[in-house]
Amino acid sequence: MIPELEKFKGFSAKRLPKEEGLAPGHRGCQGCGEVLALRMVMKALGKDVIVCSATGCMEIITSPYPQSAWNVPWIHVAFENAAAVASGVESALKVLRRKGKLPKKHIDVVAVGGDGATGDIGLQWISGAFERGHDMVYVCLDNEAYMNTGVQRSGCTPYGAMTTTSPPGKKSIGQVTWKKNIPQIMVAHNIPYVATASPAYYLDLMNKIKKAAMVNGPAYVHIYSPCPTGWGSRGDKSVEYARLAVETKVFPLYEVIEGKYIVSRKITKPKPVSEYLKGQRRFRHLTEENIAYIQKRVDEEYEKILRLAELT
Amino acid sequence: MAKRVGIEVSIAIAEAVKLAQAEVIAAYPITPQTHIVEHLSELVADGELDAEFVPVESEHAALSTCCGSVAAGARTYTATSSQGLMLMSEVMYVASGMRLPIVMTVANRALSAPISIWNDHQDIMTQRDCGWIQTFAENGQEAVDLTLHAFRVAEDRKVSLPMIVNIDGFTLSHVIEPIELPDQADVDRYLPPFKPKYKLDPKKPISMGPVGIPEVYTEARMAHDQAIKNAKRWIIKAWDEFEEVFGRRYNPVEEYRTEDAEIVLVTMGSISETAMTAVDKMRDEGKKVGLLKIRLWRPFPGPEFRKAAKGAKVLAVVDRTLAPGASSGPVGEELRTVFYKVPGAPKIFNFIAGLGGRDVTVERFEEMVDKAASYAKKRPKELYEVIGVREK
8 A cells, every 4th residue: 555545534425625626607518527527626636736737628618818717726838738737837846845945835736638638649748747757646537539629539539439530431330449548558657546537426536536646656547527518418417427337337447556456346237338328429320239349348348457456 | 256167068058057046957858959958967966956857758848847847936947959849839839928937048950851960040940930039149158148148037027938048059069168157156146036926826826828719819919029029128138237247248239340341241149250250351351341140039129230230231141041932031031121111221132051060161151242242233033042052
């Protein structure tokens, strides 16, 4: 166990922090699962934090000048480089504290990006920051496509999904590749803490963010973030889809603490993936055969996580 | 007492950054910038400079890291060249638009393709409009002095803009020169601690880098333009103070033997020293030739230049970059604009020279002066001419 986590105490539903790092009144879509997750992230982090945002939905909806939804210090520089900006903030805090120009009090440095900013265009910047060992939390809010630019496919778009650049047609089923496994890439950096989380399991999500902030060194939390606008699902079903993704084993919840895999919620009686796929316009065109393939692959991927948990 | 030592210019620049007590240095290696950051990493490793040296994975990350560190309130430095500057390019515009006072040395180098590690100004001229303050050093002493000046100006609350000191790759970065390294006490007197008006601080939360909707974007860009134009005053004032503390004088445009000169060469960077030798030679031969050296490139000191060029009949403007398809080189275009419809303005001829490490010799400057003299009589077809092209 990491010594920093010995003092860890989880949140409880009755005693959630009142503070809101992210204020209401932002311009998110109705039913946005991403901003819901981000609000929980900010609740878990508290006041002593500096947030570095990548360009994307969360940046756009929270900062149209002269308005800002941020109650904590916040910086946005560009799309791909939130981890590098966070590296700079963390380095500055370190040297200024050492030189007595800042109080000793710890300030969490957090970078936030979508799946494109994290797994595609920004992967190198995160890899560099993690390799150098900066004390930061990187939060990926994964809504499985480039939603801010109008629902184009990313490396994190799931197999078979329809997006504006992975349209199903006579010669294509939609997205033809399997979802890129970003958390596993982060695990390969040998950082102290990696976790996956879902806004449907909000206490689990907040506890993971808290742990990520507590550990010294880089930490990564990958949060599944339903997007009604991009997925063609009902705005009032976002939490339901977030839960179904976990219950169908599509999005397993786990932690990797110093290389050791811990499954947060073992799914012993999984629901069929078809339950998760139905009602989302992006999957509407899939045939039974397609769905059978997805079911098989989802089962295999889940088994891999269970095996890793046994091995480590 | 300040000591005068024989030292490589890159090492001297690193020593200047140490004297400035930079707190975060983020850099990625690229020839010919490497010796600067190598020496800085040594100074940090030896505990001679209390700073965070962040060995980033790319130049884009270098400048991104600098944005974060300066926004959090740390004095911040980086250095790059050529392809590295190109990779930074996206963040260049963000850093200046966000008014983040980063100081950067650019060891000027050609751009690929074909790939070339040697000196010219093609890298920095791609960043002509990036909104950073830019100066050009002519020799090692200037490189050191302008580095200290850059921190003083960039961090001034009345300026708050990032600043580039250009030094020619190899011809400046890798030569050993006698350089006077200032005393720490004098530097401390000249350069106050970095106290930004706005920074990332949980006690006083602010949002940096918001969305600029159409209702505010024009005003934001205009404010940036006004800021860099207003900065000229503080740039010059910081040179006045530099002279008081260190005894060396700098100006936006430097004149050399321009009294009664009819043909005036215009240069930037280290070729100015060769140009001075060429002017001396031509003066000895009775030619009325002078030299104007542009030290401050952005904001461009138009009025100062017009004043310095007063009386000149012909300007032979040297550009060290080639802009394919353009009407002329960037310095040539700048000066044509500055003199547009000015009564009694000199005729302007633009020469492209010294690309990709090709030497610009005394003979080449003589050639430019002769050509400018003949073009003044008979206008050439083209607005610029490439000098020193091999015949075969």
